[in-house]
Amino acid sequence: MITTILKGNIVSAASFGKLDITENGYLIAENGIIKGIFQNLPEKYSSLPIEDYSNNLILQSFSDLHLHAPQYPMLGMGMDLPLLDWLNTYTFPTEAMFNDNNYARKVYKKLAKELIENGTTRVCMFSSLHREATLILMEELENAGITGYVGKVNMDRNSNPLLQETTKESIEETLKWLDECKRFQYIKPMITPRFTPSCSDELMENLGKIADKYHLPIQSHLSENTNEIAWVQELHTDCTHLWALGQRQPLQP
Structure with missing residues (x-):
């Protein structure tokens, strides 16, 4: 004792x-x-x-319920731009850099250290769409003594060409990632479609089935910006509200 x-x-x-x-x-x-x-x-x-x-x-200690790990290198950048322009100008190019595992290790080790040193011991976190970098993030958080959830981001449309998967790749990489997550004890996986404009209906439906099958929580973004809301309405003219997207056609088991 x-x-x-x-x-x-x-x-x-x-x-x-x-x-x-x-x-x-x-x-x-x-x-x-x-x-x-x-x-x-x-x-x-x-x-x-x-x-x-x-x-x-x-x-x-503190819990951070919404944190984008690959945006850590760009803290304070892009305050001059609205959301969608900010994503295209700053965020997507920064997140694309995490296809380099050495870079991911360097950034995520520093992020985990800074979180724990400032009293944040539990997180709900977005990674990028890169499976290996996401596993590195989970490993560094667990090594630092942090608990919580991390999501491999899914994006199969309307993004930077360097930061976009095909629908098939997104589903397959998610399933492979979930299998590899079994080695972690304190950092758990969370299904993470970035937001409606970056995820096709087919991808959303499959992610819903995966979450249901493996009893996983889901995180995303909703109605953060008026331009985003207008864009979603253009993409889905049959929906009155963003939250209604999943109600158009119930997912089949």
Whole structure:
């Protein structure tokens, strides 16, 4: 049994909308699992060493629920452009660089290190469409002690020629990636069609079947920009709302 005792000003959120602060309190964990937060140290732990952080805050780590890993090299770029122009001018060319596994390793190792050093321990993350680079990302996150979900992005239309798969390639690479993901313990796969304009109906239908078959969560983008919404309406004139796309024809098992 490994017991860890932390002393300091402990901030915890036991439930949504509820914040508890225990000044000069004690947090006790056994084998990495928190057993409790106490104002006074229980007698049975009195002989054990204490990590005393004095008046510093001890708080829960952060979860990042939407992060594009291959956009890490371009942080702060393209603030002068609206979404669709930004994608074509900056984002797609940057993401295309991740067909180089050495480059992917260098960037993702640095990203994972920066996340954990700044208190982000759980993520829901987009990779690029590159299967091998996605596996590298998952490996670096797990090595850094981060948990959560990563998605290999799917794109079979309306993209940079260097960043687009055929429908067949997208499906096959996704299935191969899912098989290779079995070696990870704490980073799990998530089906990730980028957004409606970059994914054909055939691809969307097959991704839905894959998600259903393997009981996988799905992440994407929806209604981020008025030009995007107009474009989707042009591509799918029979739909009133973006969220209705999947309701036109129920997926068959």
